[in-house]
Amino acid sequence: DQQVKQNSPSLSVQEGRISILNCDYTNSMFDYFLWYKKYPAEGPTFLISISSIKDKNEDGRFTVFLNKSAKHLSLHIVPSQPGDSAVYFCAATKYNFNKFYFGSGTKLNVKP
């Protein structure tokens, strides 16, 4: 059973608007979460992360929100740009767990 889930396989957004990508997890022991971005024919690249001691982390246009009680995190991209069009994976781990668990990915399309 998948411990990290991304229930939206795809999302389409107009350039300049906000993109919100969602991720849910089931294991309450996870205490560190990451988002990766993947372009076609390339490997995933790290985008942003958040520790469970925080509920928000911001890096430029990208903000990750964590709701521990709901076991939910989201990635906000504001404003969205066509170059943001990619597949986004969320991942979760626990200190000393030595493994990362990935969601199935959400394909974001930002229309010019």
Added chain:
Amino acid sequence: DADVTQTPRNRITKTGKRIMLECSQTKGHDRMYWYRQDPGLGLRLIYYSFDVKDINKGEISDGYSVSRQAQAKFSLSLESAIPNQTALYFCATSEPSSYNEQFFGPGTRLTVL
């Protein structure tokens, strides 16, 4: 030059054949991982290694084996390939600590006929 390289990038093989996927890294990281990506399932961990003498099974290790020839090299083998091993395979590296992100290679697209 890329920090994490994978060879081959694409491979088509037949059922029952033995195949090896190779991964090399210049990042100097001790930790290396092999994942497979399938549509709708995301990335799943096959094997991981924290140093040359440390090899561990991941979620889906059946049908696969690995070799850590050096700090910089980590190979994945399919002893007898089967069609449901058709997938995109990624190698990744990271520095020690669960709180460091992983660096991925470009992937190998494997098709087993």
